[in-house]
Amino acid sequence: MRRLLPILALLMxxxxxxxxxxxxxxxxxxxxxxxxxxxxxxxxxxMESKISEEGxxxxxxxxxxxxxxxxxxxTVLDLNDETLAxxxxxxxGKETKLSIGETTILFSVKDASEESF
Numbered sequence: 001m002r003r004l005l006p007i008l009a010l011l012m013x014x015x016x017x018x019x020x021x022x023x024x025x026x027x028x029x030x031x032x033x034x035x036x037x038x039x040x041x042x043x044x045x046x047m048e049s050k051i052s053e054e055g056x057x058x059x060x061x062x063x064x065x066x067x068x069x070x071x072x073x074x075t076v077l078d079l080n081d082e083t084l085a086x087x088x089x090x091x092x093g094k095e096t097k098l099s100i101g102e103t104t105i106l107f108s109v110k111d112a113s114e115e116s117f
Contacts, residue, residue, distance in 0.1 A: 021045040021065050022113060028106040029057060031079060042112060043073070071109060079103060 023043045029036040039051050043063040052058040058078040066072045069092050077084045084100050090109040098105045 021111065023063050023071055024110045024112045025061065025073070026108040029077070030104045032102045036079065073109070075105070077105065
């Protein structure tokens with residue numbers, strides 16, 4: 001039995017210690033065709049990331065993996081007394097543009113573990 005415990009511990013280790021994915025996200029936020037901000041963030045799977053520029057905008061992002069080459073990002077953007085809250089599925093390496101009214105957000109998402117940036 002004593003010999004079985006170390007082997008069992010080695011077999012269970014990958015299950016107990018699961019690495020969380022990290023994503024590199026670049027954004028370009030415009031309103032009425034004027035650049036509001038262009039933040040770049042590292043997002044850890046399941047951890048909300050927040051950034052703000054006083055008097056301009058507040059942004060929070062939450063990433064959830066969805067397959068090998070996609071990630072679902074829940075976005076909350078407070079801008080001009082409005083709150084925009086889209087959830088969007090992004091494919092790594094492809095730019096995606098979201099437009100809501102006068103506001104446009106251009107996203108570029110990469111898997112940080114596979115890319116050098």
